[in-house]
Amino acid sequence: MSRLDEIRLMAKVARMYYDQGIRQQEITERLNIHQSKVSRMLKRAREANIVRISVATPAGFFPDLEDALESRFQLKEAVVIDSDGEEERVVRDLGAASAFYVETTIKPEMVLGISSWSRSLFSMVDAMHPSTAGIGGKVVQILGGVGNASTQYQAMLLAQRMAGLIGASPVLLQAPGVVGSAQARAVLVKDAAVEEAAKLFGKLDLALVGIGSLEPSSLLASSGNIFSVEERRQLRRSGAVGDICFQFIDKQGRQIQSPLMKRVIGIDLTTLKSAPRVVGIAGGDAKVPAIIAALKGKWINVLITDRRTAERLISNAS
Numbered sequence: 049m050s051r052l053d054e055i056r057l058m059a060k061v062a063r064m065y066y067d068q069g070i071r072q073q074e075i076t077e078r079l080n081i082h083q084s085k086v087s088r089m090l091k092r093a094r095e096a097n098i099v100r101i102s103v104a105t106p107a108g109f110f111p112d113l114e115d116a117l118e119s120r121f122q123l124k125e126a127v128v129i130d131s132d133g134e135e136e137r138v139v140r141d142l143g144a145a146s147a148f149y150v151e152t153t154i155k156p157e158m159v160l161g162i163s164s165w166s167r168s169l170f171s172m173v174d175a176m177h178p179s180t181a182g183i184g185g186k187v188v189q190i191l192g193g194v195g196n197a198s199t200q201y202q203a204m205l206l207a208q209r210m211a212g213l214i215g216a217s218p219v220l221l222q223a224p225g226v227v228g229s230a231q232a233r234a235v236l237v238k239d240a241a242v243e244e245a246a247k248l249f250g251k252l253d254l255a256l257v258g259i260g261s262l263e264p265s266s267l268l269a270s271s272g273n274i275f276s277v278e279e280r281r282q283l284r285r286s287g288a289v290g291d292i293c294f295q296f297i298d299k300q301g302r303q304i305q306s307p308l309m310k311r312v313i314g315i316d317l318t319t320l321k322s323a324p325r326v327v328g329i330a331g332g333d334a335k336v337p338a339i340i341a342a343l344k345g346k347w348i349n350v351l352i353t354d355r356r357t358a359e360r361l362i363s364n365a366s
Contacts (some may be wrong), residue, residue, distance in 0.1 A: 055098075062093040063084055073193055100179075113358045117351060120362060121343040124325065124350050131331070138331045138354050143171025146329045146352050150256070151176060154214060160205050160252040160322065161315065163293050164193040164225060166258025167265060168329045173210050182214030185354045188248045189218075190255065190287020191293045191314035192225035223313045225283040225294055226275065230310040237313060248315040249315045252323040259330035259347070260334060260340045278307055288299040292317065292328070299337060301345020316346055325350055331357040 061079070064070045072090075076083045093099040103215035112163055127149060131141040146168065153244075154160065160182065162169060189207040197315060211218035222241040226345045227233050236242055262284060276284065286306055287298035294312040297303040305359040320326055328348035330339050333356075342348050353361070 055096075058089045058096070059098055059212050060165075061089045064101045065090055066099060066129060071331060079220075080290075081115075102332060102344055108149070108354055110358065112219065113355065115361070116362050122353075123343075123348075126350070126358070127352040128358045129352070129354050131356075135332055141169045141173050142168045142329055142331050142352060143173075144175045145196070146172035146173035146256070146327070147177075149327070149350075150214075151179065151181065154182045154185075154254070156182065158182060158216075159186050159188060159248055160210075160216070161188045161190040161249070161252040161255040161257075161320075162207060163191045163255075163257045164189060165191070165265075166260075168258055168331075169256060170206065172256070172329065173213070176213045176215050178208065180215035182211075182216040185214070185216040186248065187211035187214070187216050187218050188245055189221040189250065190245075190249060190252075190257075190320070191313075192221055192223040193365050194222065194224045217316070219248060221314065224316060225312065227311050227313060230307070233311055233313055242313065243353050249319050250322060252320075253325070255315075255320055255323045255326045256294050257292050257320070257326065257328055257349075259328050259335060259338050259342050260294075262288055262290060263334070275308060282306070283308065289341050290335070292342055293320065295320075295336075297341045299341050301341045301343070301347065303345070317345075321347055326353060329353075333357070333360070336360045336364065337347060 061075060065072065072083055072086045075086050094101065102188060103144065105296050110128040113128045113254045114126040114167050117123055126144055130140050131138045152170070187207045187210050195208065207220055208218040220241065223236045223239065226235060237246065253304045262280060283306060284297050286295040288304045289299050290297060293314045295309060295317045296306065298304060327350040328339070329343055329352045329356040336357060339353065339357065
């Protein structure tokens with residue numbers, strides 16, 4: 049076969065396969081050539097630029113930003129959503145994207161950890177659809193959820209609600225996230241219900257966490273699970289810019305060494321980091337320093353955020 053004839057046949061095969069949607073087996077039968085030859089021709093057609101495949105990205109999707117985040121911070125995955133920047137809208141959109149992420153990645157018998165006191169996580173659970181994708185697994189509360197009467201019902205049932213939606217069993221951490229003293233914490237962590245949850249912290253397959261700024265959200269402030277104004281000033285003087293599960297970190301992602309951390313009932317960052325996937329869900333201008341710190345410290349390896357925040361993370365992460 050001459051070079052010209054070979055190119056003609058290559059173009060014909062490519063046109064049949066890509067333009068007309070004819071399967072390789074049928075091309076083999078129509079042209080009376082071996083299927084392996086069809087496969088080789090399709091590959092060579094791409095190499096010779098006879099076939100050029102491009103992916104048209106729909107409006108509202110940001111693969112370049114996702115790629116940049118993954119490359120810059122060595123993330124397993126970044127999900128960037130389109131949102132208008134208004135805080136409540138961002139929270140709702142992050143929740144919907146996180147719900148889809150969970151629904152499409154969980155498997156039976158997985159152990160999932162979920163933090164408390166994150167509006168994005170509440171929004172995520174609100175957006176989830178019932179399924180049996182996590183059947184045989186567990187959803188573990190990894191930060192104390194007991195708080196003031198006006199908010200504790202919602203937070204305490206967050207893990208329970210999520211478990212019910214995916215067919216898993218809930219394991220609740222029935223204690224406050226922050227207690228009054230290290231002595232009080234020492235007593236509470238010996239409680240059987242707290243120990244049951246804590247034993248699973250090192251067995252998580254997937255952890256879902258919010259990323260907090262130094263100033264508490266309205267939800268967190270109303271829960272009672274916060275440090276005082278003076279204690280937050282102390283944390284700021286120590287270099288804190290934000291927290292994950294009430295474990296505070298500085299702008300380089302280093303954990304703040306403070307006696308205040310001995311009053312927190314929940315997972316520690318080293319144990320959290322040992323989970324194969326730690327998904328941070330956060331967005332908005334106020335969260336940027338805390339998110340950068342979480343990324344620099346590699347405390348999370350999956351990030352779900354909004355477009356504006358993603359752009360600031362990339363431009364400010366020097």
